[in-house]
Amino acid sequence: MSSVIAATRFSVLDRSRIREGGTGAQALRDTVRLAREAERLGYHRFWVAEHHGVPGVAGSAPTVLAAAVAGATRTIRVGTGGVMLPNHRPLVVAEQFGVLESLFPGRIDMGLGRSVGFTDGVRRALGRDKEDAEDFEAQLAELLGWFRGTSATGVHARPAEGLSVPPFVLAMGEGAAVAARAGLPMVVGDLRDRERLRRAVDRYRAGFRPSPWAAEPYVVVSGTVAVAGTPEAARRLLVPEAWSMAQARTRGSFPPLPPAEDVEARAMTAKERDLFEAGLAGHIAGTEEQVADELESLLKDTGAQEVLVTTSTYDRDALLDSYRRLAQVVGAGSSTGRETAGLTRQAAARHGSPRANAPSHGRLHRARPVPPA
Numbered sequence: 001m002s003s004v005i006a007a008t009r010f011s012v013l014d015r016s017r018i019r020e021g022g023t024g025a026q027a028l029r030d031t032v033r034l035a036r037e038a039e040r041l042g043y044h045r046f047w048v049a050e051h052h053g054v055p056g057v058a059g060s061a062p063t064v065l066a067a068a069v070a071g072a073t074r075t076i077r078v079g080t081g082g083v084m085l086p087n088h089r090p091l092v093v094a095e096q097f098g099v100l101e102s103l104f105p106g107r108i109d110m111g112l113g114r115s116v117g118f119t120d121g122v123r124r125a126l127g128r129d130k131e132d133a134e135d136f137e138a139q140l141a142e143l144l145g146w147f148r149g150t151s152a153t154g155v156h157a158r159p160a161e162g163l164s165v166p167p168f169v170l171a172m173g174e175g176a177a178v179a180a181r182a183g184l185p186m187v188v189g190d191l192r193d194r195e196r197l198r199r200a201v202d203r204y205r206a207g208f209r210p211s212p213w214a215a216e217p218y219v220v221v222s223g224t225v226a227v228a229g230t231p232e233a234a235r236r237l238l239v240p241e242a243w244s245m246a247q248a249r250t251r252g253s254f255p256p257l258p259p260a261e262d263v264e265a266r267a268m269t270a271k272e273r274d275l276f277e278a279g280l281a282g283h284i285a286g287t288e289e290q291v292a293d294e295l296e297s298l299l300k301d302t303g304a305q306e307v308l309v310t311t312s313t314y315d316r317d318a319l320l321d322s323y324r325r326l327a328q329v330v331g332a333g334s335s336t337g338r339e340t341a342g343l344t345r346q347a348a349a350r351h352g353s354p355r356a357n358a359p360s361h362g363r364l365h366r367a368r369p370v371p372p373a
Contacts, residue, residue, distance in 0.1 A: 009044040011047065011077075014047075014310075020259065035072060035076065035078070045078070045308070047078070048081065050080065055256065056256045062081075063093075063097065071104075077373060085112050085136060090142040091155070093110075094147060101165045109166050110165045112169055114174075140182060140184075144182070146160055147160050169187065171186045171188040171204065176203045177203060183211025188204075191223030192281065201219055218372055221306075223284065224241070224283040226285040226322050230287065234291075237313045240257035241279065241313060242279030244256075245279045291329055
């Protein structure tokens with residue numbers, strides 16, 4: 001295991017993808033089971049997402065699902081990737097996270113995004129439109145103010161006020177600049193457009209302003225990582241999601257995940273085929289050795305302190321196996337990994353590296369609780 005990988009936290013985001021022939025209830029239970037396995041394997045965080053009116057996604061209420069995940073686990077940090085702030089009143093979001101933090105103290109993260117509904121119909125149902133995303137920075141400031149008790153309304157958010165729930169900004173488009181100005185950790189993806197990823201990270205670090213929430217920039221890169229015994233098996237993990245994305249872009253509906261063998265047997269139009277093949281490209285996928293090499297390159301390229309893995313596929317057994325193999329690659333629960341990470345940070349500090357304060361994972365969820373936790 002390389003010293004760069006050893007000095008990096010690894011976490012999981014699960015979007016509660018519905019499988020073809022399955023139900024939303026089954027997808028949600030799968031998410032909770034995956035969280036237990038992620039904790040056992042030593043991942044640092046487990047996050048859930050927010051999607052509304054999407055046929056292939058059951059995760060529509062992230063704070064509710066986060067409560068279920070936190071109640072089913074003991075030590076792993078739990079959060080959202082993320083709550084889409086334009087869809088909600090900041091006071092209500094503060095109250096929800098205040099309740100979560102009160103129930104599960106020291107384990108809750110507040111990942112926040114600026115997206116609105118998936119379609120015009122969903123946006124109308126939410127009472128929102130695309131322009132609401134433009135108010136994200138003001139909404140974010142209001143939300144953080146509820147935790148600090150600085151609202152000019154005279155109202156107090158109970159039980160959130162006075163609590164410290166680490167906030168993260170999901171950086172899509174203008175998100176990097178917003179995160180930098182607010183002095184918050186940034187989550188940025190996806191891994192397929194490495195140049196765009198680097199630009200976002202550079203823009204964030206250049207504009208970062210220290211805040212009560214974070215004294216220095218903290219970068220989380222997110223995307224698909226698939227590990228299997230052969231490159232072909234790893235590629236098959238990507239097939240169901242790539243097909244669903246191609247369907248969403250050609251037919252306007254994001255369907256449940258089908259088995260990989262069914263996708264490979266289906267006829268596709270030329271446009272669907274092009275989008276499908278594009279959906280398979282650019283991810284980190286392969287054997288343990290191949291994935292380790294690609295992760296090391298990604299981390300050296302971006303200087304990220306954390307990787308948030310967002311893999312979705314039809315075959316749950318293969319998905320669990322991928323996460324187990326990845327945990328071995330990154331040294332979850334390994335004393336060797338802990339020692340290597342510690343030496344890396346000491347050496348980096350001596351040489352003034354910007355990664356000097358990058359936290360180690362040890363067992364990944366037991367990382368030293370520096371901001372962000």
